[in-house]
Amino acid sequence: MRNIEEQVHRVWNPEVRPLVGEAWRCYNSGTTRACIVATWAAVAADLIEKIVRLADDGEGDARAFRTKVEDAQSAGLTVASVKTMQEVERDLLDHAVQLELIDTITQRELARLREDRHLCAHPSLRSLGEAYDPQPEVARAHLAVALDALLTQPPSQGRRVVEEFKQHLCDPLFSPSPTHLTATFLHRTRRVARRKIVDLAVKHAIRELPPDPGTPVDPIMLADRMAQCLRAFAEADRDLVRDMLTKSLDSLATLPGAQVLRATARLGDLDVFWEQLNHPLADRLDELVNGLAPSGHEALPETHADVLALVRVDPARQRLTHIEHAFERLVSSNRAAVMARKPHRYFVRHVPRLLAEAGGWRQAEHLTRLAVVPYGPLLDAELLGQTLTNWATNTQCRTAGEMLQLAVDLHRATAHLGAAGEAEWRSFLEHVRTLEDAESYYRYTELEAAMA
Template identity: 25%
Template sequence: MKEVRLTDLDELALKVRDRTARSYILEAIDAYRGGAYRSAIVSTWIAVTFDVISKIRELSNQGDPMAQDFINKLDQAIAAKQIRQLQNIEEDLLKTATIDFEFLSDQEQVDITRLKDDRNLCAHPAFVSEEMLFEPEPERVRMHIVHVVKHLLQHQPVQGKSAIARIVRDIKTTSFPPTLDAACIFLNSRYFDRAKRSLTENLLFLLLKAILRGDVPDLPLTYARQILLTLQAISNRHPDIYEERMKAKLLTIIESLDEGCLPNVFRLLGADPRCWNWLDESAKIHLKEVTQVSLNKPSIRNSVFEAILVNDLKPIIIEGFNELSSEIQISVIKATPQPEFATQAIALYSKASDYRGAERLGESLIFPMANCFSVANIQDILRVVEKNSQIYDATGTPAILEELFEKNKQYLPDLRESWKSLFVFLHSQYSWLYNKSEDSEVLKETGWENLANRLKAAGVNLSPE
């Protein structure tokens, strides 16, 4: 049974974005606690009017034409002291906030309209008969304060369709963060930390349609990476909403897809393997069949490999991968690096038969897989380098291993001896040079200087015993 508790008013006040609006709502809370309920309602309504106008000013400063038009009319009315015009603006303020700027949903407007009606009864007692003097109950006052903060004061000025339009624009910018951690920080601070549930739900549905159907004109599949990062950011910030809506919408959308769109499902499964658990058995059986067939289709093969983290699909995908030619395996690993490909990537790398081939294999297999290797994998790679002169003598190999080191510094305590062993080996191979030059000159001449310096800086002793 879900536990329901009263909202803590002090905690609620801390969520108000604007400092001035927060002072008004704190004044309302103080009046409520002191039993001055009519004063509390009036102060709460003042917080509403200030916050709505403040939000519109914020949008005006950002160049919103509708907001600029509203602010121009307001400022002109204030400068000319046109009281009737200002009263009309206040009278229509909730409609403006709901219809023009989408600060409020229809139901939220109803809630705050109740506050407005009560405020009129409090501020204009002469408008009712003496017997009908309005005396609000404390529960009603508390309800108004909670509604105002939750519906309006804690949120950014952009919600609704305009917020979604701005998020879509950000997704399509070249500066959109390339990693999940960075995308979460960016999207949370700009949108998700104070997003209304309706905004989160509507955005989630739009992104699902974009990644699965590929029929959202403003978000073509060329932005698939950014779309998936945004979905993951929603999952991290609002997990309850994400799971609830995914369970409700995902299967329906997938069942409506034509065959040409089914590969898009694997992209989503690769980003969030939990999605597999939200499908029914018939959908799972169908996707297993699609997996087997698609592994032999170059145009969609890489999308399928992204779903290797789904346990039910992993055996099918690995079996299909093992049946591919070496060249195709290399292209798959380069496009969709996965820990499950580590052993084969190392085996393919070990077969380098010339310097340029070693560099090509290193760039296609070791570079993209750098974050996927375990300690044992890296030890195997270093042994492969020692055993193949076409690899360790290749000009590009030191840079490849430098990238491997940088991406796996967390493993250094377990790899210290392996890195040292590599340089002891290199020392033996280049011993004829050491007889003529200083150690640093040999490392520089053979291209290993940068990696050696990084290892030394990390505390690895590279000197042979």
């Protein structure tokens, strides 16, 4: 019972909402026939408004309908205008199906409502002259169907909303805002269209399907955008994303290794991805991950860094037994590149080690800028102390020109530590000044000023 009450307040059209509220009050008061009549009135008003709105938005098939309705409304309460509106109501569900506002199943359910409305409004239709006396359950079922399938939904069409989704994903000004994506393409669409959109996003994210001809976006960029959508959709409807992943994950078995790694990097943040990954695919992926760490100091490709960054994800470590070892094998520059993909508490314990291993001035600056300062908000006092000790004792860190300003930046980033953090910074400053003479450029006077 509570579910219908909530849906009444979620009716899309504020002008239709009072009609729906009236139908619900009629049901609660036991006036079943009035409930059915009011429910159909709400359905008719809602569909007319939605079709007219589609015509205003440029939908060609809705323009003739809008003209017919507007002509009848402008004529006033005449016999001709009443007859016209009766014709509109008679063909209303057919128009709604043609414009994809409802599907044929919903059409059949609303047609039953319309027939019951006729019996309630015209009791003389019964053969023996008895008044039609519907059961309360019938009225409640009609109202529930109308709310779920139509009245709480905006005027979004099936194929049209899918096309709008594809156009948005291919727009050079694509907006990855999760709130925008879920509000526009998930919450404002019907169940069938919603499933099509999520299924389309999954297929592109895994298989890197080509976009429509003439679209100014390459398949890999489109796949990355689709994955961003899936992460947003999973926050709103995790079960739907899981179901759609189940249908498409098997295609990973036949894709080239590089494509498998890219798909994993895109979707590895989703716990449902790891839930649906079967054992053979997990074993293949584990073998691919084991070979990602280069043996020397060559730069780690971006896709490989994205995959190894999934070591921060608990299900990834459980399913991929080699991923932690592969990350540990990386040289400091590549380890920092992985950590920088997405700052996470899993990586924070590696911060002090980066400064201990820095082998040159420029490398020290690069590592600090890339994966030390960004981790400042995640450091605790103990890790900060270890980091600063390594900073001071490693000459390549202490005497690199840019490190003077980076120390100020890290000091700001660790402000959350309060007095404990300030104690570590004072200790660092004292340590540095025991190692640098009074005339040295590297006495960190900028940091002293920031601390003061």
